[in-house]
Amino acid sequence: MAKLYVVGIGPGGREHMTYKAVEVIKASDIIVGYTPYIEYLGDLVEGKKVFSTGMKGEIERCKVAIDMVKNGKDTAIISTGDAGLYGMAGPILELAEEIEVEIIPGITSAFSAAAELGSPIMHDYASISLSDLLTPWEVIEKRLENAAEADFVISIYNPRSKGRKDHLKKAVNIILNHRSGETPVGIVKNSGRAGTEITIATLDNIDYEKVDMISILIIGNSNSYIKDKRIITPRGYNIK
Amino acid sequence: MAKLYVVGIGPGGREHMTYKAVEVIKASDIIVGYTPYIEYLGDLVEGKKVFSTGMKGEIERCKVAIDMVKNGKDTAIISTGDAGLYGMAGPILELAEEIEVEIIPGITSAFSAAAELGSPIMHDYASISLSDLLTPWEVIEKRLENAAEADFVISIYNPRSKGRKDHLKKAVNIILNHRSGETPVGIVKNSGRAGTEITIATLDNIDYEKVDMISILIIGNSNSYIKDKRIITPRGYNIK
Numbered sequence: 001m002a003k004l005y006v007v008g009i010g011p012g013g014r015e016h017m018t019y020k021a022v023e024v025i026k027a028s029d030i031i032v033g034y035t036p037y038i039e040y041l042g043d044l045v046e047g048k049k050v051f052s053t054g055m056k057g058e059i060e061r062c063k064v065a066i067d068m069v070k071n072g073k074d075t076a077i078i079s080t081g082d083a084g085l086y087g088m089a090g091p092i093l094e095l096a097e098e099i100e101v102e103i104i105p106g107i108t109s110a111f112s113a114a115a116e117l118g119s120p121i122m123h124d125y126a127s128i129s130l131s132d133l134l135t136p137w138e139v140i141e142k143r144l145e146n147a148a149e150a151d152f153v154i155s156i157y158n159p160r161s162k163g164r165k166d167h168l169k170k171a172v173n174i175i176l177n178h179r180s181g182e183t184p185v186g187i188v189k190n191s192g193r194a195g196t197e198i199t200i201a202t203l204d205n206i207d208y209e210k211v212d213m214i215s216i217l218i219i220g221n222s223n224s225y226i227k228d229k230r231i232i233t234p235r236g237y238n239i240k
Numbered sequence: 241m242a243k244l245y246v247v248g249i250g251p252g253g254r255e256h257m258t259y260k261a262v263e264v265i266k267a268s269d270i271i272v273g274y275t276p277y278i279e280y281l282g283d284l285v286e287g288k289k290v291f292s293t294g295m296k297g298e299i300e301r302c303k304v305a306i307d308m309v310k311n312g313k314d315t316a317i318i319s320t321g322d323a324g325l326y327g328m329a330g331p332i333l334e335l336a337e338e339i340e341v342e343i344i345p346g347i348t349s350a351f352s353a354a355a356e357l358g359s360p361i362m363h364d365y366a367s368i369s370l371s372d373l374l375t376p377w378e379v380i381e382k383r384l385e386n387a388a389e390a391d392f393v394i395s396i397y398n399p400r401s402k403g404r405k406d407h408l409k410k411a412v413n414i415i416l417n418h419r420s421g422e423t424p425v426g427i428v429k430n431s432g433r434a435g436t437e438i439t440i441a442t443l444d445n446i447d448y449e450k451v452d453m454i455s456i457l458i459i460g461n462s463n464s465y466i467k468d469k470r471i472i473t474p475r476g477y478n479i480k
Contacts, residue, residue, distance in 0.1 A: 134476030236374030
């Protein structure tokens, strides 16, 4: 019986894919995904049937992938990062009936960016997407407020798009209610793939114009600090 | 010049390691790590010098690894999961002076467990460790309270040890102040490696005796539900 694999390919660079993700893509008859993500796969998809669509085609892609499995084809539907965080695993499982589905985990961009920035996460943390396409902005604000109050390290996905230029500034202002302006902020564009750009800033001096939808931010907790151009969040070990 | 690699090896199974992690371990002269984690590496460390210690030897291992690099040996210090979450990246960067350090990201157990459970994370989420060895319990309680109030999916690391049998029950009671007893809870022991045991429960019917330090819990948000023995958290797409 054919099977549907929901595959997190990691941030885009082949070196951060898992063996399982590569094996599953090689073994699948058909690859389904958002066009730019298919391009990250390069020669891995050579000779395979590919179905790709542009932005906002998520549900269409899910339905096509499920149909292909029902037609007897082993199919891999691709997410960047981890398919289970803001990815394709959820809608596939919501839609799938009577077919076998396996989810393959991948490196989500917060961990890719953290490795590039030093060790900014290290401790309890919260992940928040600033996209209000699917989530009311009031819910997002409430989560920012609570995460800041509890002193979580905060990773921010989808920080800024053309249609929502002000969300990130609003988010930072909420966090500033609970955290010093000196708090380190790491901003990584194209984390874990070609064209990586790393910026280390503080809550008080973020250059908002440089942040876009393919950036991820990691905001330190009250103990985070900058050393040798890296952000470190201590876990509490007695280091001496 | 020799280099120190801080390597997240993922949850333990070779298939969930990244190409970069395997490549770096193969290229290193010396491997440093907690004894059980070195065992996950199997033949990857054959022929290599290995320095391993037991629990609570974290800072000793970091110092040994740094010394080895200073003596000219390329060295890999191993964390399970991702080295930048409750792992070795932080203490290494706190201690390292005048040596080159590179952090290699890995699949953290929350994402491994999520893939095994269905799609329980999918949306904004918070990661909390219940270990109070390095973090005051009051801080942990505050984070649980805020995460529950903000309707984050919550992943719980280090849920229960022999010395802290009651932490998980206390944590669940805090979460129950804000979330229904029907909320799905996924419990995975040995996620992503040999001996995986998956349990799907609700906040009201967790079997606390079955949870141990090598378990991870994922607690759904107010929209999470169970379908075909999997936990699904919808992101908000109109699925019809």
